[in-house]
Amino acid sequence: MQNLTDEEIIELYFCRDQQALAATQQKYGKLCSSIAYGILGSREDAEECLNDSLMKLWESIPPNRPNRFAAFLSVIVRNLACNRRAAQHAEKRGSGVICTALSEIENTLAHPDTPEQSIDTIALSDALNRFLGTLPKETRVIFVLRYWGNLSIKEIAEKCGISQSKTKMTLLRTRNALRKQLEKEELL
Amino acid sequence: MNETKYTEIMSGIRRDYIEEAVTWDGSERKHSREIRRMTLGICGIAASIAVVSGFLFFSARKNKPETRSAPPALSESEQNFLGGHGELRPYLSTGDQILLRDAEYCYMMPVAASDELLMMNRWRPDDTADGDSIIMEAISTDHHILSDGERMYEAEWRKLWLIDSKGVLTAFFTLTTDCPGYNLTEDLLMFTGVQHLTGDWYAIRYQFPQEDAVELYEVIYNAASQEILSAERASLWNPSATGDGTGYYEVDYEKGYVCRHSFTDRDFCEEIYPVMRNMSDLRLSGDKLYFTSNYVSSDDMDYQLSSSAGLGCYCIDLTSEDKNIMPVGKKGYDGPYYLGDSVIYSVHNGDGQWRVCSIRYDEPETEQELFSVQSDQLWNAQTEQDAIGTVLIFTQADNLLIFNLPQPAVNNAEYVQIDGGMQTKYLKHAAPPEDVMGDNSYGYVTEEDDILYIPPEHTAERTDEIQCYRMLPYKNAWESELDPSVFFHFNEDRGDAPRLTKERAKEICDAYGCTEAMYALLEEGGWDVEWTSGILCMEIWLDDQGKEFILVHDTDGISYFRYDDEHRQYFYERWKIPHIYFNHTGDTPSEPYPFSAQYIRTNGYHSGVRYPQVCIIRSREELDDYISRNESLYDFEGYGSIGEADYTPGFRDILTNYTDDWFETHQLVLVLLEETSGSVRHEVTALTQHSVTVKRLVPEIGTEDMAEWHLVIETDKDCQLSEQFTVQLEASGI
Incomplete structure (x- = not known):
């Protein structure tokens, strides 16, 4: 077909x-x-x-x-x-790319000492969308595929036609930029 | 944070971003201009192989394939993707470079994979400003261009794209999983050549390192059916299509024969002619094999030449039954020879005279002297001997013949250009400025070089609102001893990073220079770093508080690390600084200028176009020229209906305001933007000497249409706008 x-x-x-x-x-x-x-x-x-x-x-x-x-x-x-x-x-962490992705980004989204119940998911989502809107398309795609889609680095690199090293570096920089943005908005 | 919270946060991501991501097709992504770093070992080996083997001389056009459809040619006033004007025409050489020509410039660039890949020489062939010399600029390019002598190709990892003069890309070839080296990373796999055989058949070359050598591979490919006939180790000499177009010849080293292959039977291989020990410089052209030899003798051949006759050029018709060796060109020529399609070039060095001559195959008794000079006029006694036997590269581009000098001349000439009227010009780069290094200075800066001059009192420079002083000379990594195999990575967890005091930095700089200072910084603190992208240069700066920070220039921009006293380590501050500009006069940047802005929707989606673009218009004539160059690309009529929320006037509607009188006291800044949603609006918030700041107003829910906008910004005529004027975009939700 x-x-x-x-x-x-x-x-x-x-x-x-x-x-x-x-x-x-x-x-x-x-x-x-x-x-x-x-x-x-x-x-x-x-x-x-x-x-x-x-x-x-x-x-x-x-x-x-x-x-x-x-x-x-x-x-x-x-x-x-x-x-x-x-x-x-349940609440335990198991296998899957989601664990790796979460471990990469959790300190970006919330301070390690922040209680779970006080994390405002809606505010963070809104801020995340605002942040994503400022990014170049490819950077945004890489971020969304990793942290929303939980794709592996290799899968993202293949889909985007770029190297794995570039994928990793892009994610690192984007996480750091996101953290700065959340700090600026006092969400962190 | 637990998974539930994480999942909830990520679930809130906008659907259009999700759609964009899941439907993203990496094969059609625009070039983000990533500079490829090549291992230095690959550079040298590839260059030497290509020079020794290359007889890709510009030849008569082959049969055009039926699949080709040429885009409309650029007019001479239209800008091409290299920044010149008019259609770009490619020309091949006898060696490892290609030349492009447009209405304004010649551009020469190497084909082989190396750091020099990204630098090209550019000059105006009709320039008469400097007597018998023409100054070449060395400019950087983001394009890895190949050519088959007819069309241009852009290489990117596993893919080849056709590229036209505007820079528009069309997919041409993709390396498949069946091809050797497919699994390699883009740092290692590199296309090095495209050759049009006949019809829709092409030979495509690529290479990758294997242990201590570089492996060359060749794919025989049909562009219409996308069939790969073969993908095997390549010979040093290029294949040639047979005269009847049913196959191709190639030198098979393992068999020691010139073999004939078929386009319709991949298993067909006929041994046509043995490659003999005394054959040199083999070249296949159509059904003919050309070679040079100083001794030809065979019991099977009618033609014999004794060793006392000197080097000769010979030809064998591979379709003939007897395969006699026939002489071409003048007998007993000393050489060296450079075999072209219809001409042999030769170089003679003797009796104090250095000459370049040519002989036509069909007029072997007629030798034409192209260039002659007394050797000591160009080279001193020390270099003269080296000029003998050095390989030259000849490129013929319409009425121009260009070749390199074996050694740079005493007048700094590197190339010779001869036009149709036999007028000779030396091509050279501008001489570097006088070195002003001293006790209180740290380098120098010019228009051509990236070495920065800092006067003793320091030049105040601004980056991101921080007053700072550059401490160390700036050098491109490939000009330094930087080892490209060592990658540097910022380690956030390091608790005890090194710190370079001002005094220590000055000591190292004065004693050693930039690279050593960087290594000293790393060694003194034992900083274990790993960088996962190509690092170009690292600079250590001090701000006005005396605190050092580091700028790392890599493939994606400039990263900024500030030293934090409290944590005693470098923090990764920004991944990209919007711009850094240099004010050589030491003046502080100007205050914001007054302006007014209009926002005009001018739809016109074209793949391969980079945004934002900015153009400064200072006269009605310039405005008319801008319109004529862009009116076929963008819709200059009004958008939407009057009264509707989406309405904007047309670009043409507002042009009537900008008369010659208006331009007496005003100027325009035109900013061209593209958005992925027509709901995004803009607001110009600042205009300075160096940039315009545009806020993007992005609604949470937007339409899914591409939108191109012209921001028409008016300002006073006497507002000085920098030559490196840029656009800064900021985003804000509505």
Whole structure:
């Protein structure tokens, strides 16, 4: 099956044509698997999560007609993966890229001594979005793929067509810039 | 922080950022202009191989492939991506360089992977200002350009792009997983050549280091079908398409034969002619094999030449049955020879005279002297001997012939340019300024060099609102003893970083210079550092409080480390300083200028264009020229409907205000921006001598359309605007 546009894939969902699932898998399967694996740390769990996500997509389109199909799907995958992980691990840290990503950025988002209950997630999200808006596109993409998508350094480097060293350095600098921004806004 | 909180925070990221990230295609990313650092060992080996082997001489055009579609040529007034004007035309040489020409300049750049890759020589071939000399500028470039003599290609890691004169990129070739070296990083894998064989068939060369040597590989590729016929070790001499276009010849070292391959049968390989020991400088052209030899003898061949006859050029028709060796050019020539497509160049050094001559293959008895000079006019006695046998590189570009001198001459000439009228010009770089190093100075700065001069009282310079003094001379890393294999990384956890006092820094600087001072800084504190991108230069500065900080120039910009007294270590302060400007007069920068701004939407998305762009317009004529150059690229009519929130007048609508009289007392600063959402608005907040500051007003929810804007900023005529004027962007949520 040749690569369909997002609009064509959505139309297949609306026509209840099961080719929609195949088309989704073909176009976004690899990325979604990476997102799921990054959170769950297990290939089997990631595959199950991807299957669940496709079912959820089938159930939600229609009536939804997402403007941003890739983001719509990725959010479903991520949410399902996070829920699955939470059910498996409670508050403990387990495996998966998410642990590495969290350990990289947690001191950027909050002071180590800040109590969990006092972390204002909404304010931090807003500040994060403002910060992301100031970044060059590629830098923003790298940051989002790492800390939202929990992709590995290698996966990000391959997707962006850059070296792993550049990926790491970009993330380091961006984290430091984010920390400075949060300090300036007195959120840290 | 626990995972739940982290997940919640990240879940709040905007959907359009998520969409952007998950749909990002790295193969189409714009060049962010990353300077590639090459291992010095690769540089030298690659250069020597390319020079010894290169007979890529400009030749008659091959059959054009059906897939080609040339973009409209630039007019002579339009700027190309190298900063000159008009269409860029590429020309190949007999060695390791390519030459580009436009209506204004010639540009010469090496092909081989090296630090010199990023530097090119540029000159005006018609320049008559300096008698028999033309001054070349050495300018840096972000473009790794290759050429097959017809089109230009830009190389980037595993990909080759066609690049036109405007700098617009079109995908051409991608190295696949089947090709050797695919898994290597972009620091190691490098394209070194593209050759058009025939039709849609190309030979593409790339290299990577293997132990102590550099491995050259060649891909035979069909640009229309994207088929890779073969990807194997390359010979030193380039392949040549057969006259009937069904295959190509190549020298196979392992077999010791010139072999014929087929474009339609990848397993076909016919041994055509043995490569003999006394054959030198092999060159394949069409169905012919050219070589030089000082002795040809074979029981199988009709033609014999004794060793006393001197070096000769010969040719074999590979399609002929008898494969006789036929002489070309003048017999008994001393050489050295440089074989072109229709001309042989030769160099003669004797009787105090240094001469360059040419002979046409089809007129071997007619030798033309192109250049002749008394050796001691160009070189002193010490260098004259070295001029013998040194490889020259000839490049023919339309009516110009350019070749390098074997050694820089006493008049600093490095190249010779001969035009169609046989007028000769020496090409040279401007002489460096007099060294003013002394007890109280720390280098010098000129327009050409990056060495900075600091007078004894110090030049006050400003960076990011900090008054500071530069302590040490600034040198590019490739001009210093900096070992490029050592990478430096800022270690936040280090608790006991070294500190360089002002007195100690001065001592080291006076005694050793920049590089040694940097090493001393590291060694004295045992600073264990690792940098994961290419470091170009490190400078140690003092601010006006006497505190030192470090600027590290790397591939992404300038990083700034300030020493923190409390924590006794260097803190990573900023990853990119918007700009640093140098005020050689010592004057403090000017106060903000008065201005008024209009914000005009001028849609026109083009891939490969970098933003922001800024242009200072000082007359109606300049404004008209700007319009004519850009009206086909951007929509200068009004946007939206009057009364709607998105409405802006058209660029043309406001132009009527800017008459000749207006420009008597005013000037314009035009800023061209691109946004990923048409909902983003702008506000110019400051205009100074050196920059304009533009605040980007980014709403939380925005449309998903690309938008290009012209910011039309008016200011007084007498406001001095720097030649290095820049745009600073700041973002703020609405």
